[in-house]
Amino acid sequence: MFAxxxxxxxxxxxxxxxxxxxxxxxxxxxxxxxxxxxxxxKTTLLRxxxxxxxxxxxxxxxxxxxxxxxxxxxxxxxxxxKLIGMVFQVPNPFxxxxxxxxxxxxxxxxxxxxxxxxxxxxxRWALERAMLWDEVEDRLHDYPHQLSGGQRxxxxxxxxxxxxxxxxxxxxxxxxxxxxxxxxxxxxxxxxKDEVTVVMVTHFPHQAARVADxxxxxxxxxxxxxxxxxxxxxxxxxxxxxxxxxGEM
Amino acid sequence: xxxxxxxxxxxSLLPLSxxxxxxxxxxxxxxxxxxxxxxxxxxxxxxxxxxxSPENEAYGLLAPIVGSLTVSALAVLTALIFSLPLTIMIAxxxxxxxxxxxxxxxxxxxxxxxxxxxxxxxxxxxxxLKQFLMEPLHSALPFIPLFSCxxxxxxxxxxxxxxxxxxxxPYVTALTLEAYQSIPSIYxxxxxxxxxTRYESIKIMISLAKPAIVASLILGFARALGExxxxxxxxxxxxxxxxxxxxxxxxxxxxxxxxxxxxxxxPYAESVLYVSILIVVLISVALSFYGSTTMIRWxxxxxx
Numbered sequence: 001m002f003a004x005x006x007x008x009x010x011x012x013x014x015x016x017x018x019x020x021x022x023x024x025x026x027x028x029x030x031x032x033x034x035x036x037x038x039x040x041x042k043t044t045l046l047r048x049x050x051x052x053x054x055x056x057x058x059x060x061x062x063x064x065x066x067x068x069x070x071x072x073x074x075x076x077x078x079x080x081x082k083l084i085g086m087v088f089q090v091p092n093p094f095x096x097x098x099x100x101x102x103x104x105x106x107x108x109x110x111x112x113x114x115x116x117x118x119x120x121x122x123x124r125w126a127l128e129r130a131m132l133w134d135e136v137e138d139r140l141h142d143y144p145h146q147l148s149g150g151q152r153x154x155x156x157x158x159x160x161x162x163x164x165x166x167x168x169x170x171x172x173x174x175x176x177x178x179x180x181x182x183x184x185x186x187x188x189x190x191x192x193k194d195e196v197t198v199v200m201v202t203h204f205p206h207q208a209a210r211v212a213d214x215x216x217x218x219x220x221x222x223x224x225x226x227x228x229x230x231x232x233x234x235x236x237x238x239x240x241x242x243x244x245x246x247g248e249m
Numbered sequence: 250x251x252x253x254x255x256x257x258x259x260x261s262l263l264p265l266s267x268x269x270x271x272x273x274x275x276x277x278x279x280x281x282x283x284x285x286x287x288x289x290x291x292x293x294x295x296x297x298x299x300x301x302s303p304e305n306e307a308y309g310l311l312a313p314i315v316g317s318l319t320v321s322a323l324a325v326l327t328a329l330i331f332s333l334p335l336t337i338m339i340a341x342x343x344x345x346x347x348x349x350x351x352x353x354x355x356x357x358x359x360x361x362x363x364x365x366x367x368x369x370x371x372x373x374x375x376x377x378l379k380q381f382l383m384e385p386l387h388s389a390l391p392f393i394p395l396f397s398c399x400x401x402x403x404x405x406x407x408x409x410x411x412x413x414x415x416x417x418x419p420y421v422t423a424l425t426l427e428a429y430q431s432i433p434s435i436y437x438x439x440x441x442x443x444x445x446t447r448y449e450s451i452k453i454m455i456s457l458a459k460p461a462i463v464a465s466l467i468l469g470f471a472r473a474l475g476e477x478x479x480x481x482x483x484x485x486x487x488x489x490x491x492x493x494x495x496x497x498x499x500x501x502x503x504x505x506x507x508x509x510x511x512x513x514x515x516p517y518a519e520s521v522l523y524v525s526i527l528i529v530v531l532i533s534v535a536l537s538f539y540g541s542t543t544m545i546r547w548x549x550x551x552x553x
Contacts, residue, residue, distance in 0.1 A: 052441060055434075082444035092435040096457050097549050105453070106443040156439075163443055170355065 001069065003028045003167055003197035004049055005214075011044050013056060018044045020221040021063070023148035026214070028088040031189060032196045033229070036218035037249045042201040043089070045218065046169045049199065050084040051077040057101045057196040068166055082110050085196075086158030086169040091143035091152035093159065102155055103127060122162050130158035133186045149231055150181020157188060168192065170200040174207065186211050205245045210232055217241045280527045287520035295524060299487040301517035310525050312490040316406060317474055317529065318497040320484065323410020323494075324473035325466045328421040333455075333462070335418070336425045341451055358417030367482040370412035371404075377481055378411060379403030383495045398493035404485035407494040409503075412483045413476045421469040428461035428544065429454065432551060460547040469541035471533040475501040501525045 003024035011019040018041045026032040041111040047053040047066055053245050054077055068083055085106075103123045106112075113119040123140075127133040132154040136142070139248045144152050153173055160168060171190065174182035189198055190211050202208055207217060209229070216226035217240060224231060225241045236242045243249045288293065290310060298309030335355065343351055383400035390396045430456060440450035455462070485497020486507060505522050512518040 009520060045503060050442070052438060055438065055441065077447050078444070082440055082445075086438075086442040088438060091437055092433075092439045094439065094453065094457060096459070109449055110444050159439075159443060214491070 001053045001064070002026055002198060004032075004207050005064075005066040006045075006048075007064045008067055009045075009048060009061065011041070012060040012061075013044070013047060014058040014169070014223050018221055019048070019211055022218075022221070024216050024223055026197060026199055028197050029193050029195075031200060032140045032210050032214045032216070033212035034199065034201045034216050034218055035203060035205070035208055037052065037203065037244070040217055041221045041239070042203075046086070046171050048072075048197065049167070052081075052083050063245055082163065083165055084169060085163050085165035085191060087153070087160050087171065087173045087197050088155050088183055089172045091149060091157060093147075093152050095144055098141045098143055099136050099155060101148070102144065103162045106159045107164075109158055110163045112162065112164045120121065120139060123149050123158075123217045126158040126162040127155075127190060128156055129183050129192065130154045130157065132158055140205075148181070150177035150184070153177050154185060154188070157185065161192075163197060168196050168198045170198065172201050174202070174204070177181040184206070203244075205247055213241075217244060219244075260468075271486050277530070280523050280530065283523035283529050285520075287517050287524050290517055291521070294519065299490045301540055303518045304510075305351065306515070306517060306520045307516065309488075310501070310521070312488050313499040313501045313504045313525060314528060315490060316484065317500040317502065319406050319494070320410045320413060320475040320480060320500050321470045324414035324417055324476075325421075325470045327411050327414025328417045328469050328473075329462075329466060331415070331418045332422040332425050332465075335422045336429050337420075337451060337455075339426055342428050343446070355419050355422055359423065362414075363416055363476065363478045367479045370408070370415075371481060371482045374412055374415075375403040375408045378408055383407065387405070387495060394491060394492040395494050398491065400495040402485065402497070403495075404483055404497055405495045406484065406491075406498040409480050409484035409498075410494075412479050413473050416476065416479055417469050417473050418471055419447060421465050424465035424468060424544075425458070425462050428465065428547070429458050431548065433474060435550065436551070441498040457551065461544055464540045464543040464547065467536050467543070470507055471536040473530055474501060474533055474536075477506050481506045501529045 002025045004021050004024070006024050008020055009022045009083065010017060022045060034042050034045060043186060044053065048061055048065055049072065051072060051190045053059050053061060061073065070080065072080055094105070097105060098125055102125050104119050107119055107122040124133060132151060135151060136147070139146070144155060147179070153176070157173070174185055177185070186207060188199065192198060194212075200211065212229035214227065215229045215232045217232075217238070219223050219240045220234065225236065225238050232241065233245060236245055255269050269336060287308070295308060295310050296314065297311060300307045300309045337480035339352055364517060379400050383403065383405070386396045387399055436457060437454065440453050445453065480500040481503040484500055486499055486503060487497035488499055489496065491498065505526060508518065509522055512522055
C-alpha cells in the first residue's frame with residue numbers, strides 16, 4: 001500500500017503535454033522529494049494529487065492516480081482535498097484573517113475542531129508543529145503582514161496541519177524565504193513524518209539530501225530516476241540526476 | 250533627448266487637457282461665490298428647516314438633503330442586493346459565452362440613458378412597489394416609523410431609492426467584479442488547499458474582498474447622490490420631511506432640476522440652490538476620495 005500511486009499519468013495543459021507517463025509510488029510516513037529543473041512538471045504533478053489541476057482551464061489528466069487508497073480521478077475532489085494539506089511556493093496566508101484565524105479556519109472547515117477550546121488546542125498544536133508557536137504565542141491576533149516572509153510560510157504550514165491531513169504537499173516551500181527560516185521549515189517537515197506522509201517539490205539538492213527518504217527526479221515531464229534517497233544521492237545512475245545533484249541544472 | 254516635434258506635440262495637448270481641470274476649478278469657485286448671498290442671509294437656518302416658499306423668502310434645505318442621503322442609502326442597499334450575486338455568478342459560476350453575454354448585458358445597462366430607467370420606473374416599477382412592497386409592509390408593520398404612512402401614489406423616497414439603486418447596479422457590479430477578480434489566484438488555491446468547498450471558498454473570498462465591496466458601495470452612494478432624472482420622476486417632489494419611506498420627498502438633485510428654471514424670479518432662490526449643489530458636490534467628492542483610496546489601500550495589501 002502506498003500513500004500516492006501514479007501509473008502512467010499524462011497531463012495536457014491547453015494542448016501542451018506537461019507530464020508524460022509518470023509512474024511513481026510514495027510509501028506512507030515518508031518524506032518523498034520530487035526534484036527537477038524549472039518547467040519539468042513538478043508543480044503540475046503535485047496538483048494532480050489533490051486535483052487542484054481542476055482549477056486550470058483546459059487541463060486534461062490521463063492515467064491512474066491513487067491517493068490514500070482512493071481513486072483520485074473519480075473521487076469527489078472536495079472530499080479528497082480534505083485529506084490533503086498543501087503549502088504553496090509563495091506564502092499565501094489569508095491577509096484579512098489574524099494569525100489565529102488563519103489556522104483556525106482550516107480546522108473548522110474540516111470539522112477537526114468545533115468548540116472554542118478544541119479550536120484553541122488545534123491552533124496551538126499546529127503552530128507548535130510548524131515551529132512558529134514561540135514566535136507568535138502572544139500576538140495571535142496580529143495579521144500575517146506583520147510577520148516576516150519565512151514566518152508567513154510556517155503559518156501556511158500550520159494552516160495545512162490544522163486540517164489534520166494524512167498527506168502533505170509542499171511546493172518549493174522555501175523558494176521565497178531566507179535560509180534560517182528555510183532550516184526551521186525543514187526541521188518541522190522531518191519531524192512530521194510520524195503523523196503524515198510528505199510529498200515535497202524542491203530544486204535545492206542540499207535540501208533534498210537533508211529531508212528526503214525517497215527521491216524522484218523529474219525531467220521534461222518524465223520520471224528519469226526514483227528510489228531511496230541515500231541510494232540515489234550516492235549512486236545516481238542517469239546523467240540528468242547527476243547534473244541535478246551537482247546543482248548544474 | 251526629446252525632439253522638437255515631440256515638444257510641440259506635448260504643447261498642443263496641454264491647453265485642452267488643462268482646460269478641463271480649469272473648468273472644474275472654475276465651477277467650484279462659481280458655486281461658492283453664488284452660495285455666499287444665501288449663506289450670509291440665512292446662515293445655518295438653511296440646513297435646519299424644510300419650508301420652501303420663495304414668495305415669502307422662506308427656504309429650507311433639510312428635507313432635500315435628508316432625502317438625498319436616504320435615497321442614496323436605499324439605492325446602495327438595492328445595488329448591493331443585485332450586485333453581489335451578479336459578481337459571484339459572473340466570477341465563479343458562468344463560463345464561456347454565457348459569461349460574456351451576461352457581462353455585456355450588465356455593461357449595456359450601465360450605458361443606458363437614465364431617462365430610460367426613469368420612465369420605466371414611473372410606469373411599471375413604482376406601481377408594483379406600491380402594491381407588493383409598500384402596502385404589505387405598511388399593513389404588517391405600521392408601528393415602525395419607516396413604514397408608518399399609507400402609500401398614496403407610490404412615488405416616494407423608497408421608490409426613488411430602489412429605482413436609482415437598479416440604475417446603479419451596473420456601476421457597482423463593475424467595481425465589485427473588478428475587485429473580486431483582482432484577488433490573486435493564490436488565495437483561491439489556498440481555500441481549496443485547505444479542503445474548502447466551493448461555497449466555503451466563495452465565503453472566504455467575499456470576506457477577503459469586503460473592504461473593496463464597501464468601497465464600491467461608497468462610490469455607488471456618491472453616484473446615486475447626483476442622480477437627477479430618476480429622482481425627479483420617482484421621488485414625489487414634496488418638501489415635507491417625513492420619517493416614513495412611503496411618503497413623497499425631495500432630493501437635492503431633483504429640487505434643482507425642478508426649481509432652477511424659475512429661480513431667477515425670486516431673490517435668493519438661485520443662491521439657495523447653489524448652496525444645495527455645493528453640499529452635494531462636497532459630499533460626493535469626499536466620498537469618492539475615501540472610496541478610491543480605500544480601494545487602493547486594499548489592493549496594495551492583498552497583492553503579494
